[in-house]
Amino acid sequence: MALYLQNHKVPYLIDEMIIGMEKSRPQDVLSYMKKWIDDKQKTGGHTAVLPNTNIPQLTDAEKKELASFMPPGMGMLRRTGTVMEPSKVRDRSKGVALVTSELKHAAEIDISGKEDSMVGAKRMNGIICTIGPASDNVPTLIALMRAGLNIARLNFSHGSYESHTKTVNNVREAAKQAGRLIALALDTKGPEIRTGTRAGYVAGTAAIDIEYKAGTVVKVSSNPDDRAKCDETLMQVDYLNMPKVVEVGGKIFVDDGLLQLEITEIGTDYVLTKCLNNAPIGNNKGVNLPDAKVDLPAISERDANDLAFARKMDMDMVFASFVRRPSDINDVTKALGPGDKIMIVAKIENQEGCDNLLDILTVADGIMVARGDLGIEIPPEKVFIAQKYMISNCNLVGKPVVCATQMLETMTKNPRPTRAEVSDVCNAVLEGADCTMLSGETAKGKYPIEAVETMAKCGLQAQCALSMRSRFEDIRRAMVPPLPAQEVVAQSAVNTAFEICAAGIVVLSNTGKSARLLSKYRPHCPIFAVTHVPKNARQLNLSRGVFSVLTDEPKDKLDYDARIQAGINYGKLNGDLFPGDHVVVMHSDGNRPDAGANLVRVIQVR
Numbered sequence: 001m002a003l004y005l006q007n008h009k010v011p012y013l014i015d016e017m018i019i020g021m022e023k024s025r026p027q028d029v030l031s032y033m034k035k036w037i038d039d040k041q042k043t044g045g046h047t048a049v050l051p052n053t054n055i056p057q058l059t060d061a062e063k064k065e066l067a068s069f070m071p072p073g074m075g076m077l078r079r080t081g082t083v084m085e086p087s088k089v090r091d092r093s094k095g096v097a098l099v100t101s102e103l104k105h106a107a108e109i110d111i112s113g114k115e116d117s118m119v120g121a122k123r124m125n126g127i128i129c130t131i132g133p134a135s136d137n138v139p140t141l142i143a144l145m146r147a148g149l150n151i152a153r154l155n156f157s158h159g160s161y162e163s164h165t166k167t168v169n170n171v172r173e174a175a176k177q178a179g180r181l182i183a184l185a186l187d188t189k190g191p192e193i194r195t196g197t198r199a200g201y202v203a204g205t206a207a208i209d210i211e212y213k214a215g216t217v218v219k220v221s222s223n224p225d226d227r228a229k230c231d232e233t234l235m236q237v238d239y240l241n242m243p244k245v246v247e248v249g250g251k252i253f254v255d256d257g258l259l260q261l262e263i264t265e266i267g268t269d270y271v272l273t274k275c276l277n278n279a280p281i282g283n284n285k286g287v288n289l290p291d292a293k294v295d296l297p298a299i300s301e302r303d304a305n306d307l308a309f310a311r312k313m314d315m316d317m318v319f320a321s322f323v324r325r326p327s328d329i330n331d332v333t334k335a336l337g338p339g340d341k342i343m344i345v346a347k348i349e350n351q352e353g354c355d356n357l358l359d360i361l362t363v364a365d366g367i368m369v370a371r372g373d374l375g376i377e378i379p380p381e382k383v384f385i386a387q388k389y390m391i392s393n394c395n396l397v398g399k400p401v402v403c404a405t406q407m408l409e410t411m412t413k414n415p416r417p418t419r420a421e422v423s424d425v426c427n428a429v430l431e432g433a434d435c436t437m438l439s440g441e442t443a444k445g446k447y448p449i450e451a452v453e454t455m456a457k458c459g460l461q462a463q464c465a466l467s468m469r470s471r472f473e474d475i476r477r478a479m480v481p482p483l484p485a486q487e488v489v490a491q492s493a494v495n496t497a498f499e500i501c502a503a504g505i506v507v508l509s510n511t512g513k514s515a516r517l518l519s520k521y522r523p524h525c526p527i528f529a530v531t532h533v534p535k536n537a538r539q540l541n542l543s544r545g546v547f548s549v550l551t552d553e554p555k556d557k558l559d560y561d562a563r564i565q566a567g568i569n570y571g572k573l574n575g576d577l578f579p580g581d582h583v584v585v586m587h588s589d590g591n592r593p594d595a596g597a598n599l600v601r602v603i604q605v606r
Contacts, residue, residue, distance in 0.1 A: 105467040122526055122576060124545040125459045126150040126435035127452060128185065128402060132158070132443025136167045141174035143449045144442065148456035150541040151183040151435065153319065155443065156306045168313050181548050183316040183538040188303050188332075190321025190347075191296035193287040195254060196227040196236035201283060209280035212259055216275040220252060220261065223269045230283075237287050243271055245292040255285040257376045288376045293352055298328035299335050307335045310342060316538045317343035319368055324352040329363040343539050345402065349373040354386055357393060366400035366542060368437075375405075388431055395432045395471075396478050398520030400542040403428035404437035408454060412445035417454055425455055429462035432471070434519070434544040468524040469498055475521055486596040490517035493586045493600045497523050500602060503581035504528055506567035507597065508560060512536040512543075514586060514597040519543040526576055528567040547574075560587055568605060581605040 128151040129135065129144055141152075152171045154164055168184060175182040198210055210232060212218065219234050222243060226236040235254075243266050246252070252261040252273060259281055261273035298320075299307070310318055320332045323346035332344050346364040348354060350373065361367065369390050375383045387403065394401035407425050408417045428436050436459065441451040476491055483491075497505055506528045509515040515529035523545065530549045531537050537548035549570045551563060564585055571577035582602055589599045 102467040102470045105470075106465060109465055121460055121464060123148070123456055123460045124463055124526070125429050125433060126541050126544070127455050127459070128153050128404070128435050128437040129448070129452060130155055130187075130437070130439045130441075130443040131167050131171065132440075134444050134446070135442050135448045136163075136170055138170050138174045138177070140448065141171055142178045144452050145174060145178045145180045145182060147449050147452040148459075149182065149452055151185055151317075153185045153187055153437065155187045155439075157187070157189045161309060164309070165313070168315070181534070181538050181541070181550060183541045184313070185317045185319055185345075186306065186310040186315050187319040187347075188306055188321045189300070190303065191294070191298060191300060192322075193237050193239045193242070193289070193294070193296070195281065195283070195285045195287060196230045196238070197283040199229045199231050201228065207283045209282050212275050212279050212281060214275055214277050217264075218261060218273050218275050219270050220273055221270040235281075239287075239294070239296065240269075241295055242289070243267060243269060245294060246271060246289055247292075250292065251290055253288040253290065253376050255279070255281055256372075257288070288373065290377050291351060294324070294350075298323070298331040304335050307332065311336060311339065314340070314535070315342060316535055317345060317365070317542065319345045319347055320364075321347050321370075322349050322353075322373070323347055323360060323364070324350060325356050326359045326363045329360060333363075340535055343542065345400070345542075348386075348390060350377040354378070354389070357390060361393065361397055361399055364399070366402065366434075367394050368402040368404055369433075371403075371405040387428075391428075391431045391433055394434075395475060395520070395522075398516060400434040400516075400519075400544075401432070402435045402437055402542075403431075403433040405439060407436055408438060408441050408451050411447050411451040411454065412440045415447050415450055417451075422454070422458055425458040426462035426465075429459050430466060432522075432544075435542060468522050471522045472498065485598060486514065487517060489586065489596075489598055489600060490514065491521060493584050494518060494521040494523045496600060496602065497525055497584045500582045500584070502584045502602075503577050503605070504568075504571050505584045505586065506530065506564055506571075506603075507585075508563050508567075508587035509597070510536065512540050515540055515546050516543050518586065519546050526571070528571055530563045530567045560590075563587075564603070568603070572605065577605050579605055 127148045129149045130153045131141070132155070135141060135144060141149075152167075154167055156164070159167075171182060171184060174180075198208060201207060210230060212232060216233065218232075220242070221234065221236045222238075222240050223236070224238075224240075226234065227238070230236055246263055246266065248263055248266060250263045252263065252271075253259070254261070259279035260276040262276055263271050263273050265272040307318065318332060318336070320329065323329060329344055329346055336342055336344075343365040345366040345368050346353070346360050347368040347370040348357065348360075349370045353360065354374075357367070367390055369387045371383050371387065374386060378386065391401050391403070407428070408421050410421060411417050425436055436455055438448075438451055438455060442448040445451060472494060476495075479487070479491075493505060493507075496502070502523075502525055504525050504527070505518060505523055507514050507518055507530070509529045510531045510533050512529070512531070515527055518527050525545075527546045528549050529537070529540055529546050530551060531540075532551050532553040534550060537550045540546045540548045547570070549567050551566050554563060564587070568577060568583060571583070577583065582604055585601050585603055586597045587599055588595065588597050592598075
């Protein structure tokens with residue numbers, strides 16, 4: 001047997017360690033691995049590949065002893081029946097690079113189920129995890145990072161500044177212990193419409209649901225005076241302009257669609273509706289107005305305070321909720337103010353946002369397909385089409401795109417996902433999502449670590465069904481000349497990587513722009529982005545296939561070779577690059593530093 005230490009998409013760590021020992025006892029294996037790890041820390045040397053052997057099974061106690069000795073972030077232990085030589089890893093890269101037909105590639109997928117069939121593959125898509133009561137402690141966060149977490153999401157619809165500060169600090173401490181570059185994302189509450197409270201309700205007491213019955217006429221009022229008068233025939237909502245933006249025959253959905261109302265008459269500060277189904281509704285429930293052009297401000301006073309918190313805590317990105325138009329992104333940008341760049345990802349959750357997607361893409365740094373509210377605002381059967389539309393347009397312009405909501409929902413309570421959920425995650429990767437996201441699964445679920453492990457496995461399997469060369473050609477053909485010089489250089493670098501079956505691409509990218517351009521063209525191999533800016537390194541977790549290599553700020557800005565070698569060393573350390581492999585390198589020639597990368601060359605790993 002062989003022992004592997006494995007991790008995916010993590011900086012400064014070993015991706016695979018292959019080790020063998022002849023006729024060894026478990027104690028000898030432990031002793032040898034301890035010595036190997038100690039030497040590794042002292043010398044920084046490359047992974048050794050030793051002859052295949054018969055390694056005895058380790059007991060649980062011995063595994064625990066080894067895990068306790070390993071430095072933080074070295075990975076989790078797993079077993080496989082075969083030692084894979086570097087040449088076989090290289091053959092996998094070559095095979096992926098040569099495929100040009102999507103259909104032919106799919107027809108030749110290895111479905112043997114053998115674990116060694118995945119050796120040499122590297123998960124390219126990122127995983128975003130929502131942090132909550134089930135996951136906000138340091139040990140669990142470290143386990144999530146080892147399982148595949150790349151971006152930690154804090155949902156500001158819940159929690160206090162005190163609790164969020166604690167979570168931010170815990171994520172950073174866990175990342176430090178695990179040796180990861182983990183990005184922090186703040187998800188805004190956004191403009192919401194909510195119902196009032198039941199008549200007679202006393203704050204602090206148990207709320208009693210209002211039972212709405214099918215066929216009942218319900219008056220929906222926007223008058224603040226009706227806020228605490230709700231009953232079986234009266235519902236108040238906190239949106240003054242509600243009667244002005246809806247139409248007769250339109251629908252009102254309450255509590256994620258639990259209650260459906262049809263508008264029959266419109267008054268000055270109310271609408272009359274017919275209740276379409278029976279439903280119990282509590283206090284302060286969310287309200288959706290499908291097809292209505294809601295004119296609520298993009299940034300509420302609470303959102304402005306939350307964004308100030310993001311700035312204060314030096315968070316890496318903001319997920320802006322309920323974005324409907326480009327001006328919403330501009331409002332978020334103004335609220336964040338000047339200073340270090342915080343990425344803004346627009347959450348598309350309604351028809352208006354879908355309609356304005358192309359304009360929103362011109363000002364947003366990325367898009368999230370937020371399928372929860374989207375599935376209420378538009379017919380649920382159209383969510384799939386909307387998802388495909390948004391992902392495809394993001395791919396064409398090179399903006400990161402996240403697929404979110406109910407991806408592994410049943411794993412909130414169950415240790416295994418449904419087959420439909422697995423297919424959903426895999427399909428998002430196949431469509432071109434840069435990241436997939438977990439919500440309640442990791443925030444409040446019983447199996448947060450298992451959920452991340454499952455998502456990581458799904459991402460790895462799904463990308464093996466992708467013909468990256470076909471995707472590259474599709475994107476390249478869609479580009480209309482004349483193109484910016486830096487875009488042409490990125491195209492050339494990725495094309496060169498395909499033509500020579502490169503094992504990796506090294507890019508010097510302090511701002512992250514060059515790395516994102518390379519990611520846009522979907523190379524088959526990992527992109528090692530060398531940068532000395534920690535925030536940019538973390539933000540690149542949002543882009544498919546980019547693995548940041550954080551270095552000290554170079555004393556000589558023109559000393560490219562040292563930084564290129566740092567990228568190559570990282571690839572070697574992680575088991576992605578071997579002597580004899582070809583690597584494509586992209587960087588600026590130094591004549592005009594502000595012009596971006598304009599030089600492509602090929603290096604052979606030594």
